[in-house]
Amino acid sequence: MFNIDAMSRTPVYEQIVLQVERLCRLGVLKAGDQLPSVRALSLTLSVNPNTIQKAYSELDARGLATSVPGKGCFISRASEDALESAKEKKLSELTETVKSLKADGLTADEILRAVEKALDKN
Amino acid sequence: MFNIDAMSRTPVYEQIVLQVERLCRLGVLKAGDQLPSVRALSLTLSVNPNTIQKAYSELDARGLATSVPGKGCFISRASEDALESAKEKKLSELTETVKSLKADGLTADEILRAVEKALDKN
Amino acid sequence: MFNIDAMSRTPVYEQIVLQVERLCRLGVLKAGDQLPSVRALSLTLSVNPNTIQKAYSELDARGLATSVPGKGCFISRASEDALESAKEKKLSELTETVKSLKADGLTADEILRAVEKALDKN
Amino acid sequence: MFNIDAMSRTPVYEQIVLQVERLCRLGVLKAGDQLPSVRALSLTLSVNPNTIQKAYSELDARGLATSVPGKGCFISRASEDALESAKEKKLSELTETVKSLKADGLTADEILRAVEKALDKN
DNA sequence: GTGGTCTAGACCACG
């Protein structure tokens, strides 16, 4: 269900958060679905339970999931709202990135070519 | 000459590197120009000399500047090449960013709109 | 008869206790009335029998109901006293909540407005 | 600067968050002020550094503070906004609490008396 | 069994 890249610079807990987010966006996970238990996931991913816990807390803080002590961690009823705001955050980050590239002297043409290169391939 | 944001998450030394890079790209700094001395810059920016030293070492490693012991740090003669490769690195990072957004389920349309928003404004 | 919210942070057994309490206060349940059997309620609510048992024990401890082994759980004859002390407990909790809001720097005006907002609507 | 009640049911990290929040609201801490370092505070409070770290991460997540690796944790420039939204969250929680008390059959009079009791005293 | 909190101690990049 999850792929962890131990060599990546993005923290393990963040990788998990991002993958849950993506699975929600792709419709694989829906509101009310239960995530694997902290201990179970820590075993399958060979990761410390605390790290999973941190990922689940993050999901909770971002409104994407709800952790219920003694029962488990579930995709939140308001997960679509959280997804939408996460999407907008990412797009505004992209806008800022592009703005700073322009400020660095890159031309609109160069930037657009790099973006379209990514969009065509996939 | 430089603006340092102490509360930014990008390391101070990186902020300096990026600003030298930009000044080169905008033509304010040219091959042969001398950068401020480590001590002088550390005073004007209220930054630890080690941090300035690290920034200059980075500029050296990236081929943008050359530190001459006892004389100072100068914009390299091959700075244009370094600039070019830095530019390509940034553009390929942008391509990767956009690819991951697509993988996250964002549509090409949403992405293009965010990019064009940045290009139009500035 | 009961509504259980599995995703709520308040424990299931507490949800049951609170709902029995409310039904008593509203006059739906009266002294001598029999509550559903542990097994029956565990089936209709899809909840572990232990959880129901714990709810009934709590009701017993709070003086609201009396469990008679082999016969069932009944609303206590002294339920009105229990209700009264539960009410006072809740009101004193509210007082404490409001005090801590004041200590946090919220003005009496803001607090009163929030309270009146709740009282008008319902 | 901080008082930790080890016996309290509210987690230590939350106690710290709440106290920083209160100090901001009272004007003792202002935007740009630096909080004690993780290690220093862990020593003065006799609390594990990880617990302090968690508190500071929470402050970051709530927009009240900004942690800068290698430099320290500072009250955020946008701390007033965070304070405002925290206040509104608390008031809406109060509204919900009062609503549920009404649904439990408590009269508006009883509720108002409990609230005013708290407001008069302080 | 579940999640939540905390301690202890380690390593990293950064200043």
Added chain:
DNA sequence: GTGGTCTAGACCACT
């Protein structure tokens, strides 16, 4: 020195 991440192992309330 700073914060950030992670591991290891403990205890708690709740199901």
